[in-house]
Amino acid sequence: MKSSLFTLLLSTLLLLTACGNASSTSEDGKTTLTFAEPARILSFAPLYVAIEKGYFEDEGIEATIASGGGGSQVTATILSGDTQFALAAPRAMLSAIEAGEDLVAIQGLNSALTYEVALSDTFMKEKGITKESTVEEKVKALAGAKIGSNQVGDSGDVYLRYLMEKYGQDQSTLETVKMEGTGSKVGGMQEGIIDGGIASPPFSALVEAEEGGSLALELSEEEMYAELAWEIVFAKRDYIEENPELTTKVVRALGKAIEFTRDNPGEAAGLITGYFEGVDQAILEKSLTSLKPTYVGYGEMTQAAWDHAQNPLVELSEISGVSQTHDTSEEKLWTNRYLKEAFPK
DSSP states (O other): OHHHHHHHHHHHHHHHOOSTTOOEEOTTSOEEEEEEESSOOGGGHHHHHHHHTTHHHHTTEEEEEEEOSHHHHHHHHHHHTSOSEEEEOHHHHHHHHHTTOOEEEEEESOSSOOOEEEEOHHHHHHHTOOTTSOHHHHHHTTTTOEEEESSTTSHHHHHHHHHHHHTTOOGGGOEEEEOOHHHHHHHHHHHTSOSEEEESTTHHHHHHHTTSOEEEEEGGGSHHHHSOOOSEEEEEHHHHHHOHHHHHHHHHHHHHHHHHHHHOHHHHHHHTGGGSTTOOHHHHHHHHHHHGGGOOTTSOOOHHHHHHHHHHHHHTHHHHOOOOOOOOSTTTSBOOHHHHHHSOO
16 A cells, blocks of 8 residues: 555656756856755754755755655655655665666665664663663563654664564564654653654654653664665666766765764754754754764665665565565665765775
């Protein structure tokens, strides 16, 4: 059903807009590009940093962002030509490929899974776990738990359930409840409506600041999730092949931003506070510091990272909607070709 709805959405948008992914030129001669993101999340920090540091401007690019709508909407805007590049989890790209589209990833903003699980202090005490407990102990404690998620069946839900199965737990005992935003999850934890929540940073830092609970598990603590193609930059294959120089400029700007964000989380937090209204700069800095291990190199990808991203989605296809196992060798789903051009050794 999810796959059919996705296909219908794509078909409708393609009929409405058949103008391709052509970029435009601004009055000052810069190439105008629009980057689609499913939501405003800190995992995309290099995009915001690249804009604020002027890395895109250095490449002659005027970058704008189309934000919201989730992964399916992001992919649909690429296919309709409304945007030129998309930033999203691999699931969004794989779903479109299974619907017959030809998309390719050109860079990985995060090289590890960024989801974190925060649990109420009461629940952690009842289960006898702490942040220092082993991954296996923490995952086993989730059996029968009620967890708040931005969307039931989203990628966080899938990857968490796959982890439960890996450690011999019945993932169907986990109950996920749709609770968008941090505030609703914190309130739910304080009232005992849910035992915890799952989201990307700065989720746990905000939970702790509001005394709703504590960070219990970073999914990247699991070895296979520590090397995983997560938030990726992708586009239509024919678009990047027709615009190789422009694509190289894009990955160079983002690659510089990945490096800067990794090496200067405090300064990066100061640059992007305007993107996260109401979130204290100190919390952004704390969260960016925790994300440092996910910002690897300039965003190069590996086959192992793509395998780790794809396998849980296929294993839990009834939730993810991704049913096919795709060839994860380079130049199939992904390429480092433009990164090698942008950052020659």
